[in-house]
Amino acid sequence: MAQISVKNLTFGYEGSFDYIFEEVSFSIDTNWKLGFIGRNGKGKTTFLNLLMGKYTYRGSITTCTVFDYFPYRIREAQMQLPAVEFVEELKTGCEIWRVICELEKLEEDAEILYRPFGTLSPGERTKVLLAVLFSGENDFLLVDEPTNHLDKEAREVVKRYLASKKGFILVSHDRDLLDACIDHCLVLNRGTIEVQSSNFSTWWENKQRKDQFAVSENEKHQKEIKKLKQAATRTSQWADKNEHTKIGFDPVKEHDRFMDTRAFIGAKTKKMQSRVKQMEKRISREIEEKEGLLQDLETPVDLKLVQLSHHKNRLVNIKEYGLTYVDAGGPVFQGLSLTIHKGERLALSGKNGCGKSTLIKRILQQAHGENLLSQMIEEGVCETAAGLVISYVGQDTTGLSGNISDFCKDHNLDKSLFCTILRQLDFERTQFLKNMEDYSEGQKKKILLAASLLTPAHLYIWDEPLNYIDVFSRMQVEKLLLEYQPTMLFVEHDVRFCEKIATGFVEL
Numbered sequence: 001m002a003q004i005s006v007k008n009l010t011f012g013y014e015g016s017f018d019y020i021f022e023e024v025s026f027s028i029d030t031n032w033k034l035g036f037i038g039r040n041g042k043g044k045t046t047f048l049n050l051l052m053g054k055y056t057y058r059g060s061i062t063t064c065t066v067f068d069y070f071p072y073r074i075r076e077a078q079m080q081l082p083a084v085e086f087v088e089e090l091k092t093g094c095e096i097w098r099v100i101c102e103l104e105k106l107e108e109d110a111e112i113l114y115r116p117f118g119t120l121s122p123g124e125r126t127k128v129l130l131a132v133l134f135s136g137e138n139d140f141l142l143v144d145e146p147t148n149h150l151d152k153e154a155r156e157v158v159k160r161y162l163a164s165k166k167g168f169i170l171v172s173h174d175r176d177l178l179d180a181c182i183d184h185c186l187v188l189n190r191g192t193i194e195v196q197s198s199n200f201s202t203w204w205e206n207k208q209r210k211d212q213f214a215v216s217e218n219e220k221h222q223k224e225i226k227k228l229k230q231a232a233t234r235t236s237q238w239a240d241k242n243e244h245t246k247i248g249f250d251p252v253k254e255h256d257r258f259m260d261t262r263a264f265i266g267a268k269t270k271k272m273q274s275r276v277k278q279m280e281k282r283i284s285r286e287i288e289e290k291e292g293l294l295q296d297l298e299t300p301v302d303l304k305l306v307q308l309s310h311h312k313n314r315l316v317n318i319k320e321y322g323l324t325y326v327d328a329g330g331p332v333f334q335g336l337s338l339t340i341h342k343g344e345r346l347a348l349s350g351k352n353g354c355g356k357s358t359l360i361k362r363i364l365q366q367a368h369g370e371n372l373l374s375q376m377i378e379e380g381v382c383e384t385a386a387g388l389v390i391s392y393v394g395q396d397t398t399g400l401s402g403n404i405s406d407f408c409k410d411h412n413l414d415k416s417l418f419c420t421i422l423r424q425l426d427f428e429r430t431q432f433l434k435n436m437e438d439y440s441e442g443q444k445k446k447i448l449l450a451a452s453l454l455t456p457a458h459l460y461i462w463d464e465p466l467n468y469i470d471v472f473s474r475m476q477v478e479k480l481l482l483e484y485q486p487t488m489l490f491v492e493h494d495v496r497f498c499e500k501i502a503t504g505f506v507e508l
Contacts, residue, residue: 002030004051004140008059011043011050018430020046023059026193028169028186030065030140033162035178035200036171038188039426040442040470044171048142065140070133071126079118083128087113091132102131105164107157121352123154130158134165141168145441147177148467149395151352152493173442173471175200176495200471225283232279235272301424303453303480307487309342310458312385315487316340316363321380323358332358334379338506340459345481345488347498350508356491357395359508360463363489364392367459391457393465397444400436407436407447413454421450425473441468449477462490466497 005027012019020043028034036044050057051067072090087094100110106127112120113128120128126146133141143162147155155177162170162181169186172178178200185196185203196203322334332355340346348356365372367384400407404422408415419432425446431439436447445468452460466474474497481488481501492498498505 002063002065004028004030004061004063004065006059006061009050009061010058011046011055016430018428021057024193026186026195028184028195030063030167032184033166033182034169034184034186035182036169036186036188037178037200037203037471039472040446040468041426041428041431041440042188044188045144045440048144048169048171051142063140066138067142068133068136068139069142070129070144070146072129072132074117080116082114083117083132084113087132090129091136094132094135098135099128099131102134103127106131106161122149123151123157123352126150126154126158130161139167142171143168144171145173145468146170147172147174147493149352149464150493152349152495153351155493155495173466173469173474174494175471175474228279228283232276232283235279236276301476302483303421303424303476305453305480305484305486306456307460307484308389308456308458310385310388313342314339315342315385315388315459316489317381317383318363319381321382322378323355323362324377324379326375326377333508336380336506336508340487340489342487343485343503345486345490345501345503347502347505348489348491348508349498349505354508356508357463360392360461360489360491363461364390385458388459389457391452391455391460393448393452393460393462395464395467397441397448400439400444400447402437403435404432404447407451411451411455413451418450418454421453422446425450425476426470442470442473445469446473453480458487460486460488460490462488462492464491464493466492466494 007025009021009024010019011021036047038044046055048069049055051061052069068091078086078089084096087096087099096113099113103110103113108124108127108131112124117125117128130143130146133143146162147158150158155174159177159180162168162177170178170181182199183197185194185198185200187194187196187203196206198206316339318336318338321336322331324331324334336359338346348359350356362372362378362382363384366382367388367390372378404419405415407413408418419427422432423429427443427446431443436444439447445465449465449469452462452465466477469477474494478497478500488501490501492501
């Protein structure tokens, strides 16, 4: 057991307008199961890279431990090879028998080590890389978003596996995973960093109570500041009025006043002015305390959705439907029947590779009047209502490049409204000046979500929309969908999101 001590850490990317970390200090224990929580773009992955020594920074990170990072970067040439041939390149000193033992705990057969890595499913790849990561001894492991693109079953396996381990930092926005796997939280707040002994739900409850207390204290300070300002204004006016009476007087009207009265008035005025200065000091102190209260307050803005109303109640009709790739050994899926009516929010579920994304793309083709791709054969019925407008969010963000102005022009979006939605999703204004290829994965996903929210549609089809999206933004999206109740077909492996949002489930 050792400690990692961070003191006065300051770091910003070259050419950036602001620091990601500025004079940050905290300590963590290498025996903890630490959940790393924060908004997209706050610097979670950056901090992991700083621990790995990839960037130059000011301040100090002191530890005697060795770090290792997930996910490993797999080169194109390695994708053609079985993992058994390159695990030593990923982790120095890695022994295959240890990897096989870890795979067994991940409920996976060792034979996947001997198949070309590129042919493995996302879940199988994740399990291989996790097995390599945990095959060493005494390393402190940095696990960055291990469940993205994994189906429900694979997530459950990874959740149980990580829950049995210790000595890691886990970056994840999956609340269910965090609650199951961690015993401490490292939180990047808006203005501070805190370390707390708890799982995610306990930390969130504590934060809500803390925020509520901060708001009530802030209101109390505001009232106190208002009273002090009013009292200071009155006293200042009295002092000024008094001061004007020091010189000159009417002997008829002020028969009880003498020349000696001038000194008395001056002393009285000085006393009043001293009271004004004391009040001003108290006002400054109250304002300073008030500003400190709200620096970490999370106040997510309510999002809005403009949806279209279709004249038909049934928007999609699929009956005894199947798709098969030409020259494939068997169908992607077959015998599928589902209907999407107005107001329904259907969650597509099933293992990776069962055809969820393929079905979504076919529905999009049908709505746009496009023919089925020549390499596929279909059977059964796949119909969409005439004139159906669909707003789509896909899994892939790799095509995002250039600036926001160009993106809005290409997608016929109002730039000011688009930027407003991004601000509501906690985009800093400085991010608008960057190119999108420099955004974090979570920020890129927010670009796609914001575009979808700004596109009026009859049906919203979202394919894994919450990958890389931070916890707070997930809660915003949940609130939006429950309030506006749009018609949706979506694929999402976040268990809590599906439980709250879906009105029905379709298993492939």
